[in-house]
Amino acid sequence: xxxxxxxxxxxxxxxxxxxxxxxxxxxxxxxxxxxxxxxxxxxxxxxxxxxxxxxxxxxxxxxxxxxxxxxxxxxxxxxxxxxxxxxxxxxxxxxxxxxxxxxxxxxxxxxxxxxxxxxxxxxxxxxxxxxxxxxxxxxxxxxxxxxxxxxxxxxxxxxxxxxxxxxxxxxxxxxxxxxxxxxxxxxxxxxxxxxxxxxxxxxxxxxxxxxxxxxxxxxxxxxxxxxxxxxxxxxxxxxxxxxxxxxxxxxxxxxxxxxxxxxxxxxxxxxxxxxxxxxxxxxxxxxxxxxxxxxxxxxxxxxxxxxxxxxxxxxxxxxxxxxxxxxxxxxxxxxxxxxxxxxxxxxxxxxxxxxxxxxxxxxxxxxxxxxxxxxxxxxxxxxxxxxxxxxxxxxxxxxxxxxxxxxxxxxxxxxxx
Amino acid sequence: xxxxxxxxxxxxxxxxxxxxxxxxxxxxxxxxxxxxxxxxxxxxxxxxxxxxxxxxxxxxxxxxxxxxxxxxxxxxxxxxxxxxxxxxxxxxxxxxxxxxxxxxxxxxxxxxxxxxxxxxxxxxxxxxxxxxxxxxxxxxxxxxxxxxxxxxxxxxxxxxxxxxxxxxxxxxxxxxxxxxxxxxxxxxxxxxxxxxxxxxxxxxxxxxxxxxxxxxxxxxxxxxxxxxxxxxxxxxxxxxxxxxxxxxxxxxxxxxxxxxxxxxxxxxxxxxxxxxxxxxxxxxxxxxxxxxxxxxxxxxxxxxxxxxxxxxxxxxxxxxxxxxxxxxxxxxxxxxxxxxxxxxxxxxxxxxxxxxxxxxxxxxxxxxxxxxxxxxxxxxxxxxxxxxxxxxxxxxxxxxxxxxxxxxxxxxxxxxx
Numbered sequence: 001x002x003x004x005x006x007x008x009x010x011x012x013x014x015x016x017x018x019x020x021x022x023x024x025x026x027x028x029x030x031x032x033x034x035x036x037x038x039x040x041x042x043x044x045x046x047x048x049x050x051x052x053x054x055x056x057x058x059x060x061x062x063x064x065x066x067x068x069x070x071x072x073x074x075x076x077x078x079x080x081x082x083x084x085x086x087x088x089x090x091x092x093x094x095x096x097x098x099x100x101x102x103x104x105x106x107x108x109x110x111x112x113x114x115x116x117x118x119x120x121x122x123x124x125x126x127x128x129x130x131x132x133x134x135x136x137x138x139x140x141x142x143x144x145x146x147x148x149x150x151x152x153x154x155x156x157x158x159x160x161x162x163x164x165x166x167x168x169x170x171x172x173x174x175x176x177x178x179x180x181x182x183x184x185x186x187x188x189x190x191x192x193x194x195x196x197x198x199x200x201x202x203x204x205x206x207x208x209x210x211x212x213x214x215x216x217x218x219x220x221x222x223x224x225x226x227x228x229x230x231x232x233x234x235x236x237x238x239x240x241x242x243x244x245x246x247x248x249x250x251x252x253x254x255x256x257x258x259x260x261x262x263x264x265x266x267x268x269x270x271x272x273x274x275x276x277x278x279x280x281x282x283x284x285x286x287x288x289x290x291x292x293x294x295x296x297x298x299x300x301x302x303x304x305x306x307x308x309x310x311x312x313x314x315x316x317x318x319x320x321x322x323x324x325x326x327x328x329x330x331x332x333x334x335x336x337x338x339x340x341x342x343x344x345x346x347x348x349x350x351x352x353x354x355x356x357x358x359x360x361x362x363x364x365x366x367x368x369x370x371x372x373x374x375x376x377x378x379x380x381x382x383x384x385x386x387x388x389x390x391x392x393x394x395x396x397x398x399x400x401x402x403x404x405x406x407x408x409x410x411x412x413x414x415x416x417x
Numbered sequence: 418x419x420x421x422x423x424x425x426x427x428x429x430x431x432x433x434x435x436x437x438x439x440x441x442x443x444x445x446x447x448x449x450x451x452x453x454x455x456x457x458x459x460x461x462x463x464x465x466x467x468x469x470x471x472x473x474x475x476x477x478x479x480x481x482x483x484x485x486x487x488x489x490x491x492x493x494x495x496x497x498x499x500x501x502x503x504x505x506x507x508x509x510x511x512x513x514x515x516x517x518x519x520x521x522x523x524x525x526x527x528x529x530x531x532x533x534x535x536x537x538x539x540x541x542x543x544x545x546x547x548x549x550x551x552x553x554x555x556x557x558x559x560x561x562x563x564x565x566x567x568x569x570x571x572x573x574x575x576x577x578x579x580x581x582x583x584x585x586x587x588x589x590x591x592x593x594x595x596x597x598x599x600x601x602x603x604x605x606x607x608x609x610x611x612x613x614x615x616x617x618x619x620x621x622x623x624x625x626x627x628x629x630x631x632x633x634x635x636x637x638x639x640x641x642x643x644x645x646x647x648x649x650x651x652x653x654x655x656x657x658x659x660x661x662x663x664x665x666x667x668x669x670x671x672x673x674x675x676x677x678x679x680x681x682x683x684x685x686x687x688x689x690x691x692x693x694x695x696x697x698x699x700x701x702x703x704x705x706x707x708x709x710x711x712x713x714x715x716x717x718x719x720x721x722x723x724x725x726x727x728x729x730x731x732x733x734x735x736x737x738x739x740x741x742x743x744x745x746x747x748x749x750x751x752x753x754x755x756x757x758x759x760x761x762x763x764x765x766x767x768x769x770x771x772x773x774x775x776x777x778x779x780x781x782x783x784x785x786x787x788x789x790x791x792x793x794x795x796x797x798x799x800x801x802x803x804x805x806x807x808x809x810x811x812x813x814x815x816x817x818x819x820x821x822x823x824x825x826x827x828x829x830x831x832x833x834x
Binding site for chain 2: 012013014015016017018019020022023024025026027028029030035036037038039040041042043045048051052055059190191192194195210211212213214221276278280281282283284285286287289290291293295296299300301302303304305306307309310313314343344356357358359385387388389390391392394
């Protein structure tokens with residue numbers, strides 16, 4: 001079975017909203033093992049919608065519509081489908097009484113156009129709407145399956161998940177499940193990762209392996225189909241091992257993990273406390289850690305020393321160090337890490353200093369960044385030479401700091417979860 | 418001229434990402450007065466992409482592609498278009514030397530597949546990519562216009578705005594210009610704003626006025642069409658005055674302004690220095706200020722005092738204050754602001770403390786936040802009661818801090834720019 005998703009709504013073509021419904025439905029369909037070959041967006045226009053339906057019928061078995069089921073005259077999805085398929089619209093008594101109750105409960109009179117929402121395509125199965133008034137529909141006709149869903153995501157998402165999806169699974173009746181799993185990497189480019197695992201990418205069948213780059217990270221999605229969930233996961237795990245044997249050093253997590261959340265997990269798991277002294281990142285490193293609830297057990301706090309004076313007065317870094325080595329230097333990053341660790345009495349201190357851009361800073365080119373760590377008696381520093389815009393450089397510096405510290409802790413023998 | 422946007426990428430059909438590129442391009446095209454009738458999404462498959470191109474050619478004058486220009490073998494947009502139009506791909510020397518420099522600057526060897534990114538459709542105009550390696554293209558052929566853009570939004574957006582859009586405007590050459598201007602508001606909800614300017618919204622023709630809410634802010638986009646730019650701006654400015662006469666107190670900026678960037682502008686313009694003590698926001702306030710280049714003239718630094726101990730040891734807040742009033746209190750926020758101002762010797766001190774959630778903190782419900790300001794001899798504190806998730810609450814706290822401080826400075830007689 002292969003599917004096309006048609007979203008109806010001029011607001012999408014005007015760029016007022018993104019087509020997040022197609023994203024949601026696609027994720028759900030991929031879990032059922034249904035291929036999605038096209039998304040189409042069309043405005044509130046009957047002729048163009050009709051043409052989109054005809055094209056979809058020529059290339060898909062399953063056509064899912066979102067939007068255009070509401071009460072206003074712009075809403076013409078079911079009317080257009082009815083005209084196209086030569087099917088009458090009939091009142092659904094249950095939907096009608098539901099709408100009447102909705103208005104009665106609010107002490108408001110029901111306007112005539114709201115009755116329109118209770119009209120369904122003759123012969124279709126109703127998909128109940130527990131978060132709004134317009135019912136959804138599932139219709140089988142001429143060997144094709146049509147599903148009509150309302151546009152608002154808070155109505156569409158539960159309707160698809162709890163009403164449409166079980167019916168689709170029953171229609172498929174294939175006894176085959178699809179599972180997928182995302183591996184996250186940092187510190188390696190997409191092109192280099194692909195070259196390193198070229199053999200795996202070239203010879204993929206089941207599971208499939210799909211790379212994706214975003215925000216300086218690379219992910220690999222492993223997708224397997226099998227007779228049951230256990231079998232699918234066995235295939236995924238085998239493929240994962242194969243991949244990690246080659247590029248495991250860059251791997252830091254799965255699915256929705258972030259570098260900061262993995263770092264916090266590891267700190268909390270090992271009862272380690274942390275503080276940071278930040279210059280170019282100006283608090284972004286600590287703020288990222290603080291996205292995790294309960295981080296107060298590890299994150300004590302830190303200082304933001306944006307100016308040279310703040311580095312001297314607040315951290316006690318000596319003027320001679322800044323004069324001899326510069327603000328953007330291994331020595332300064334190391335001193336920031338050590339001084340903040342001592343000042344806050346934590347196990348780990350982190351120092352971040354650099355030239356975020358667009359101008360050079362203290363003689364250093366934009367994108368020159370030093371990251372320091374102080375753990376016990378040891379200091380560690382890393383240099384980055386980034387090429388991005390000011391804020392990309394700041395964000396990447398934080399990601400690199402998390403990733404370096406994760407590796408350093410593993411090397412020092414601390415346990416990952 | 419009417420347009421179709423074709424986004425190429427299996428990650429869209431798998432639901433890994435939403436088609437935000439189509440949203441962005443649509444907004445931009447509507448500013449040029451170009452109608453968008455369809456969005457199409459197709460996977461990394463040459464046959465299906467070719468079929469999508471043929472359909473688009475039958476119904477649009479302008480076809481804009483996003484994605485599939487990268488180095489991997491999944492990236493086949495330009496190869497497919499080349500095959501379909503019978504045009505060879507040729508190396509663009511400028512793009513090639515740019516890519517070589519990119520790798521040389523990083524001291525990394527260039528892999529062969531990266532050279533592929535410098536191939537362009539013969540006869541096309543190159544659209545420079547200032548944020549990545551793959552150049553874009555604009556091609557006119559058989560009465561149609563084709564534009565090819567890279568997939569990553571941070572490359573596509575500036576390329577469209579600064580490279581493709583001016584060329585499209587020149588192609589249109591319609592003797593009518595469309596200009597638009599966004600007013601930004603904070604501290605008022607979308608529904609309330611709409612009620613307050615209902616008359617303007619009901620009677621709009623040219624200019625049009627479109628409200629949009631996002632991230633706790635509301636914007637109004639004023640769009641005017643006229644014979645020339647000056648005339649369009651005259652219409653926009655008249656409408657702006659009409660709007661600000663009603664809801665001017667909530668207005669803080671235009672277009673891409675942020676509350677933080679407006680605050681930094683005002684601080685720098687008035688030679689004011691600032692420091693901050695942050696608890697729940699853990700550096701986010703200062704990090705937002707640091708997005709603005711040159712902020713070092715105003716932002717000296719600050720402390721992150723995530724734990725009660727850090728508040729006492731690093732800021733010298735008395736235990737009795739925390740015991741009597743609590744960590745989430747007007748007194749604590751005021752003391753944080755005053756102490757950090759004294760410690761860093763700045764004109765302004767800011768204190769942020771609260772229960773970000775999901776759990777209560779020090780007996781206060783999630784979303785209870787106190788913001789303090791210390792300026793000269795005066796302390797000011799504000800309470801927020803937010804209802805969002807943990808990180809929404811943290812982000813909103815920073816926005817409220819910026820907006821309160823902007824208003825406070827205006828009240829104290831400091832000049833806006």
